[in-house]
Amino acid sequence: MKTGRSTAGDTKARILDATEKLFIEVGYEATSLRQVTSRAIVNLAAVNYHFRSKEMMMQSVLGRRLDPLNERRLALLDAVEARWPGHDIRCEHVMGALFVPALQMAREPDIGGPSFLRLLGRVYSDTSPFIQSYLIGHYAPVFGRFFEAFGRALPDVPRQELGWRLHFALKALAGVLAGDDLGNLMPTFTQGQQMSDAHVLAQLTSLVVAALKAPAPSSDQLGALQDVFDIGEDQHADERAKLEHIAALAATVEDEAQTVAAATAAAVNRARRGSARSVRNEGTARSATASMAVRRDHCAPFPSNPLDDWMRTRPRT
Known part of the structure; x- marks a missing residue:
């Protein structure tokens, strides 16, 4: 028999799962509380009880996935930087520290599951002010660590140039991940051949690294x-x-x-x-x-005869 506490936990988990799926499908702005309650099979009072607002509900969705991801990313980046210190680190090493934990979590249903990559893609490609401000406010230190690592791997690229190149390249990759999960990406890149995760990641990161290392446009190109x-x-x-x-x-x-x-x-x-x-x-x-x-x-009457008038008016004897 389930206790009241476990029932409340189940309700909260259903709400988070429903919100996550809707966010992946339609994005933050189009996700409504009515849709969440319908998919989670709960009433609005339950959502208000556990989260009080749509913003807090979405923060819980992102936090339960991105917090463990970023912990793994930073731990792996520490190990990579210890192995290849200073400018010995390569751009591929940093990309690996950024994406290997995501691929691992996508294979672990308890902490991510098959839709995890699509969630990441949606997070980094969603243009709503709430999502963008949440990422900047909560994960700025993580972004800073990886930016510095990319800077050491690409010392010839000016920092300002590196900033917008990273933004462009990672947004493009996030758009791909938002549209398809790893299961759909695999056949595209492997063309029917058996490939390891490292090989698939190499296929993806080669495009990103090429964008990061691309030379500045020449005068002829301009x-x-x-x-x-x-x-x-x-x-x-x-x-x-x-x-x-x-x-x-x-x-x-x-x-x-x-x-x-x-x-x-x-x-x-x-x-x-x-x-x-x-x-x-x-x-x-x-x-x-x-x-x-x-x-x-109504014409006037003809004048009467005077003798007749006298005869009518004379005294009678």
């Missing part, structure tokens, strides 16, 4: 791209001129249509006023005719 930009700007200017011409024609047509509509409305109003006057005049004429008829029917 000139070629500038030529394309110039052509594109000319095309854009031509297209914009066409659109402005079309907009001007449309405005002219609209003005003419409004003028015609106003003239038509005025003509209709004049016609209505003329019709109303005709009706009023016709009514006045009919009234006058009726009045004349009434006056004819």
Whole structure:
């Protein structure tokens, strides 16, 4: 029989699992508490009881996965730096310390599981301000350690240049991981051949390392791209001129249509006023005719005969 404490623990775990899956599928902004409660089969009161807010719930999701990952990363980086001190360290060594723990956790269901790489990909590619601020606030020391290690492995790359190159390369790799788990990546890189995790990681990191070590663009490369930009700007200017011409024609047509509509409305109003006057005049004429008829029917009586008047008024004896 489960105790109340274990039941509460199970509820909390279900909420975290549901939130993690939704975050992997749709990202932080699109993950709603309603979706979490539906997938975890709990009510909103349970979510509020354990986490009080969506932000705290997501912090718990990230913390339970990323905290153990970063502990492993730092431990492995310490061992790598002890083995290859100073500038003896290679870029591949640092990349290994960054990704080997993630591959290990992806094979351990209790602390990561098959979806762990997709979770990492979503974390590093999600653009929501909350996720980005959380990563900067909680894992800045880890990022700093690895940045310094990359700097020793790539001493010829200026630090400012190295910063945005790392950002670009790791974001690109994170986008790949966010779309597919390791099981889908393996056939792509191995092409049906059996390969170890080290071989697969080498395939992935070779792209990243190439981006980090790429030489600065030459004047010929810059000139070629500038030529394309110039052509594109000319095309854009031509297209914009066409659109402005079309907009001007449309405005002219609209003005003419409004003028015609106003003239038509005025003509209709004049016609209505003329019709109303005709009706009023016709009514006045009919009234006058009726009045004349009434006056004819009530003509004054013909004067009486004076003798008759005398005969009617004389005294009778």
